[in-house]
Amino acid sequence: MKKQFPNALKDPIFRVISRAASKLDLETYVIGGYVRDYLLNRGESKDIDVVAVGSGIDLANKVSKLLPGKPKVVIYKTYGTAMLKSAGIELEFVGARKESYSEDSRNPSVEYGSLEDDQNRRDFTINALALSLNESDYGNLLDPFNGFEDLQKKIIRTPLDPDITYSDDPLRMLRAIRFATQLNFQIEQQSLDAIGRNATRIEIISRERIIDEINKILMADQPSKGFALLHKTGLLPLIFPELVALQGIEEIEGQRHKDNFWHTLEVVDNIAKTTDNLWLRWAALLHDIGKAPTKRFDKKVGWTFHAHEFVGSKMVYKLFKRMKMPLNEHLKFVQKMVLMSSRPIVLATDVTDSAVRRLVFDAGDHVDDLMTLCEADITTKNPKKVKRYRDNFRKVREKIVEVEERDHIRNFQPPVSGEEIMRTFGLKPSREIGIIKEAIKEAILEGDIPNEYEAAKNYMLKKGKEIGLEVKNQQ
The missing domain is CATH 3.30.460.10 (Beta Polymerase, domain 2)
Known part of the structure; x- marks a missing residue:
């Protein structure tokens, strides 16, 4: 019929x-x-x-x-x-x-x-x-x-022999995984097995085409499904070895660390519930990539990942460049999110004004995105811990609003310019100008002076005197 x-x-x-x-x-x-x-x-x-x-x-x-x-x-x-x-x-x-x-x-x-x-x-x-x-x-x-x-x-299946379909056009392997992720379908077993057999054929596909499909997977309601399939079929090591390196749990002297690969996929799913910002989702995917190269075991403290945020931010650049992704403000945004990904977590245990001012100063307009990323990073299955972490982050968000309304730190511009410092002390461009500007900034961030012109000018005069400068032109 x-x-x-x-x-x-x-x-x-x-x-x-x-x-x-x-x-x-x-x-x-x-x-x-x-x-x-x-x-x-x-x-x-x-x-x-x-x-x-x-x-x-x-x-x-x-x-x-x-x-x-x-x-x-x-x-x-x-x-x-x-x-x-x-x-x-x-x-x-x-x-x-x-x-x-x-x-x-x-x-x-x-x-x-x-x-x-x-x-x-x-x-x-x-x-x-x-x-x-x-x-x-x-x-x-x-x-x-x-x-x-x-x-x-709800099945993804090829019309003809899947080995021929995928070998002819290997991009179809990524498309199969993308459709399965977007539509919440299953890839038919024969077809899934064929992707595994033909995975290395992906090497003839341009990186731009690959990233186009990865972006669509990332923008799905549950991106982890796609990345789990990429991993299962052997495509992920060929595209993002940095992510695969996160997989596995080691145990030494009874101490274990979590599997950072599967944790990462949970974080991506969490953030997908709260934002459609593609680049923030990329930040969630890459926020822990520095943990594989920085993993160490210390008998006194157990497993450590010292400076993994800094190392990870450098890895983001290499990954973007290798995959021919945009080396522009999107890259800088993802790098900043990765670099700062642990800051609110540390801050949440002791929410001081000065620490919040520094967070807002460093994150600028992206402080809300950073908080969203950190909230997505809560993957513990312990309900009491989840509640405690969320309560702490809520306090940080409240403190950010309070400090920002009072101190106007976001997109900070020093109340006293370098030109005014030069006129006041009769200086030409020199190291002393930088010293005074940095001192004013630190005083504001620490809360020693308000973020206002008169207070900053008086502090400039005080600091100038401390380093042996004489006032030549006080307006």
Whole structure:
């Protein structure tokens, strides 16, 4: 019995495409993510893939002529595709094709084919589902691989032999894990085993493509599922050996440390509940990577990870550079979060004004993100400890608000400028200016003087006298 879903095609754009296809005498179908997401009730996607048995470019041009304003068609001749935007919807048109691959590239040789050829080349059965836009069977579901059943069973499965599918285009291994994570599906066992067998093929994929998939895994509701699958299949050591190095528990003289790998995944899941900030989620993923190289056993104190935050922040730069991630403010943000990740934890046991001022001074506008990261770092299963930690962090947050309202430390600018110090003491650029500026800053952070001009100016005069300077021009 044929399955029909005409309501999936109620947007007027589909009738326009159907009419254009009829004029060109082209079989035409909506395929892929739009169909999948509609059947999963994930809402109607604004990205629509249209496949024509013939020229997708010709169809795009015809659709454009039938639409109000004749939207511009962007053509990619190399791939035989065309795109246009209309009423907030992005349409991609492609001719049905069959593909063949060489061993050293994921870019296939392409030739025109049938709809069946096109469905055969799709990565997963749930992405091979197509809805007809043809007048004779408008809204019919074409499902040669039982993708509809896989949707209902929540299974990720390849249409053809998974070893061939993953070897041909190894990016599909990451896509399988990403879809399983995003949709909370299971990867069929044969397919999962094939990912393990073909893991090393990931080396032919560009790092930018890899990171694009990792970002999508990180932005899922429960990212740990994806990273656990990456680990299980052997992909993680090839992408992020720094994370794998955290795994394991050692015991010496009856003293053990926690498994920092699985702890990290818990932290990422925790932070995913509270923020959609991709880079804060990256900070959660990388906050402990310095623990593997700094792990030591001391007979007096047990396991230590001295300076792991500093070492980790340096490792963040190397990882970003290796994976061709942005070496800009996003990198600096993640580095700062990793470097400061333990500060609020230490502070929570003794919430002094001066310590909070220093925290706000160092974290600046990111102090709230830092607190969010530290709260996510609570992974103990002891309810009493959880309550104590949360209460402590609540006190820190309250103290941050109180100190900030009173002392205005965030984005601190010294009340007395270097130019005023030079005029006052008749100095040229010199070491003494830095000494006085640093002394004023320290006095404010310690609470010895308020963060106000008159107090800072008087302190400048006092400090200048201490280091043997004479006032030349007191305004």
